[in-house]
Amino acid sequence: MANSNLPRRIIKETQRLLSEPAPGISASPSEENMRYFNVMILGPAQSPYEGGVFKLELFLPEEYPMAPPKVRFLTKIYHPNIDKLGRICLDILKDKWSPALQIRTVLLSVQALLSAPNPDDPLSENIAKHWKTNEGEAVDTAKEWTRLYASGE
Amino acid sequence: MDETDSDNYYYDDCDDDEANLIEEEYDDQQNFTVLKEEEIAKLQEDDITEVSTVLSISQSAASFLLPQFNWSVNKLNDEWFADQDKIREKAGLLEKPVVQFNLDSKNQMITCGICFEEYEYESMSSAACGHPFCGDCWRGYISAAINEGPACLMLRCPEPSCRAAVGPDLISVLVSQQEHDRYKHYLLRSYVEQQSKIKWCPAPDCKYAVKFDAFYGTRSYDVSCLCSHSYCWNCTEENHRPVDCETVRKWILKNKDNSQNAQWILVNTKPCPKCKRPIQKNQGCHHMTCTPPCRYEFCWYCLAKFESYSVRCCNAYRANGADLAKMELELEPNQKKLKEYLDRYLHYFERWANNLSSKQRAAESLDELRSKHIEKLTEAQQYLSELELNFITEAWQQIIECRQVLQWSYAYGYYMPEDERLKVELFEHLQGHAEYSLERLHKCAETELQPFLSSEDELQEKFHEFRIKLTGLTKATKDYFDKLVTALENGLSEVAV
Numbered sequence: 001m002a003n004s005n006l007p008r009r010i011i012k013e014t015q016r017l018l019s020e021p022a023p024g025i026s027a028s029p030s031e032e033n034m035r036y037f038n039v040m041i042l043g044p045a046q047s048p049y050e051g052g053v054f055k056l057e058l059f060l061p062e063e064y065p066m067a068p069p070k071v072r073f074l075t076k077i078y079h080p081n082i083d084k085l086g087r088i089c090l091d092i093l094k095d096k097w098s099p100a101l102q103i104r105t106v107l108l109s110v111q112a113l114l115s116a117p118n119p120d121d122p123l124s125e126n127i128a129k130h131w132k133t134n135e136g137e138a139v140d141t142a143k144e145w146t147r148l149y150a151s152g153e
Numbered sequence: 154m155d156e157t158d159s160d161n162y163y164y165d166d167c168d169d170d171e172a173n174l175i176e177e178e179y180d181d182q183q184n185f186t187v188l189k190e191e192e193i194a195k196l197q198e199d200d201i202t203e204v205s206t207v208l209s210i211s212q213s214a215a216s217f218l219l220p221q222f223n224w225s226v227n228k229l230n231d232e233w234f235a236d237q238d239k240i241r242e243k244a245g246l247l248e249k250p251v252v253q254f255n256l257d258s259k260n261q262m263i264t265c266g267i268c269f270e271e272y273e274y275e276s277m278s279s280a281a282c283g284h285p286f287c288g289d290c291w292r293g294y295i296s297a298a299i300n301e302g303p304a305c306l307m308l309r310c311p312e313p314s315c316r317a318a319v320g321p322d323l324i325s326v327l328v329s330q331q332e333h334d335r336y337k338h339y340l341l342r343s344y345v346e347q348q349s350k351i352k353w354c355p356a357p358d359c360k361y362a363v364k365f366d367a368f369y370g371t372r373s374y375d376v377s378c379l380c381s382h383s384y385c386w387n388c389t390e391e392n393h394r395p396v397d398c399e400t401v402r403k404w405i406l407k408n409k410d411n412s413q414n415a416q417w418i419l420v421n422t423k424p425c426p427k428c429k430r431p432i433q434k435n436q437g438c439h440h441m442t443c444t445p446p447c448r449y450e451f452c453w454y455c456l457a458k459f460e461s462y463s464v465r466c467c468n469a470y471r472a473n474g475a476d477l478a479k480m481e482l483e484l485e486p487n488q489k490k491l492k493e494y495l496d497r498y499l500h501y502f503e504r505w506a507n508n509l510s511s512k513q514r515a516a517e518s519l520d521e522l523r524s525k526h527i528e529k530l531t532e533a534q535q536y537l538s539e540l541e542l543n544f545i546t547e548a549w550q551q552i553i554e555c556r557q558v559l560q561w562s563y564a565y566g567y568y569m570p571e572d573e574r575l576k577v578e579l580f581e582h583l584q585g586h587a588e589y590s591l592e593r594l595h596k597c598a599e600t601e602l603q604p605f606l607s608s609e610d611e612l613q614e615k616f617h618e619f620r621i622k623l624t625g626l627t628k629a630t631k632d633y634f635d636k637l638v639t640a641l642e643n644g645l646s647e648v649a650v
Contacts, residue, residue: 009270012269065267066293067297100311105313
């Protein structure tokens with residue numbers, strides 16, 4: 001099985017993720033495939049996502065850590081840098097990836113993105129436009145979506 | 154003149170006229186130099202060495218810096234001496250490490266930040282910043298970057314917040330020969346593609362580049378590569394004197410929009426004689442019926458009203474018979490304007506396109522002449538030597554060159570302001586003369602050589618006449634076209650607006 005020759009780096013990262021989880025983040029590998037992680041991120045305080053529990057999936061491709069992990073939101077979320085398929089616009093997941101980054105650092109960056117949406121570098125044009133023209137209303141929609149889709153039930 | 158000689162100063166020992174011709178043509182220094190890969194590499198190396206010497210930095214640092222300054226040695230020198238620290242910081246050229254390990258012994262174990270394995274410090278590598286990673290991880294990191302493409306020329310230390318340069322010195326010792334070659338290839342490509350004086354020859358599969366030095370002889374960007382492709386260096390389209398690159402760009406763009414439709418309509422349709430809509434003949438018989446509401450029935454050939462097959466035939470040739478198709482249209486003003494615009498465009502486009510295809514056919518004829526006819530001629534006409542037949546080759550070369558000029562002169566015509574009547578008249582006058590002369594030359598070259606190819610007899614006398622005629626036409630045509638090109642490149646300034 002692929003899991004048997006898992007690089008030591010992945011094993012070490014996994015152990016550390018389980019033993020010392022970052023605040024507000026949990027990540028556990030799937031039993032069938034140790035390269036696939038079920039992730040949960042709590043909506044950061046003072047953000048429109050506060051109180052929400054967001055599910056993500058994270059996959060470590062064969063080339064990891066030379067290539068970045070693939071991360072996607074599974075929970076529907078109203079955010080200018082996340083599209084309706086859950087794909088995330090985040091530089092370290094693309095050209096700014098470095099093999100010295102880790103699953104932990106990636107997830108912390110995603111969490112930070114929830115606290116600081118960046119409508120100037122949008123993935124969802126519509127949501128970004130909404131954010132720029134009427135931030136208050138956009139934030140209300142984000143809160144509403146958090147209540148509807150991320151209330152953890 | 155033989156083409157293989159054309160890139161050298163070359164004096165033939167054949168006859169004086171030819172030597173004079175060559176001398177005249179290459180009197181001035183050539184505007185450009187064709188570069189082979191080794192020559193490009195040499196130029197690149199010279200630049201790297203110069204920067205390395207002047208800035209007192211390593212060759213590796215110099216070749217990491219130069220692409221970031223579009224390989225402009227002067228710009229890099231200026232900015233470096235204006236603010237060296239800024240350049241160093243921007244490029245990630247550190248003077249001393251940012252991390253230091255106070256190790257008890259050289260074989261103390263350190264954890265590699267990528268694979269999380271422990272290694273002896275001595276066995277690890279780092280860029281100038283000092284962040285150590287193990288050899289395998291470095292190799293993986295650099296290989297991945299090289300596989301990603303030319304961005305590997307700006308590689309940084311893997312440590313996320315560190316911007317230290319990973320240059321050729323580190324790369325060359327860490328990766329395989331094959332990957333190192335790819336890296337060097339990217340470096341060479343960036344040398345050609347990022348600086349403004351050198352460009353790749355655009356011919357398919359050609360590996361040469363052409364360096365444009367300066368306008369010496371002519372103010373023209375026409376160059377020809379060692380692969381025999383001739384083109385305009387500035388815009389990389391074919392040679393297009395007398396029009397400028399901007400006009401060529403506009404014209405090509407316009408043709409992309411319009412020509413496929415326009416040309417198709419021109420070739421495949423005729424306007425209905427009654428309602429003037431373009432009609433495509435989609436069935437075998439020439440009895441046409443226009444679509445409703447027009448329903449006009451007419452003959453495809455003569456466009457006359459169709460009565461019945463028995464009544465009339467149009468097989469007999471009648472001059473101006475097709476004039477029926479050109480009957481004055483009764484169109485709305487807007488439609489009329491649009492039609493005028495399209496007609497005008499079609500007029501120029503058709504002539505531009507016809508000269509293009511004439512030029513291509515002339516090039517084929519020249520090939521045929523070289524590969525077949527010359528041999529045949531020297532066999533059939535024993536008194537001739539190959540050298541004496543150069544005048545025919547020259548005639549065809551002249552035809553090809555003139556077709557190209559004539560072709561582009563139609564793009565010139567299209568963009569002439571219609572209200573500058575005097576200029577338009579002068580243009581049409583010069584173009585008319587040139588075209589007429591070229592047609593005579595082209596016809597003479599095309600048809601009058603034939604008898605000598607097939608004849609069993611020696612026709613020395615007649616051949617002499619042919620030679621005088623063709624040479625004369627070649628010269629005359631060249632003169633007309635020189636005049637045309639000069640006048641158009643001067644913006645027809647003889648005529649006051």
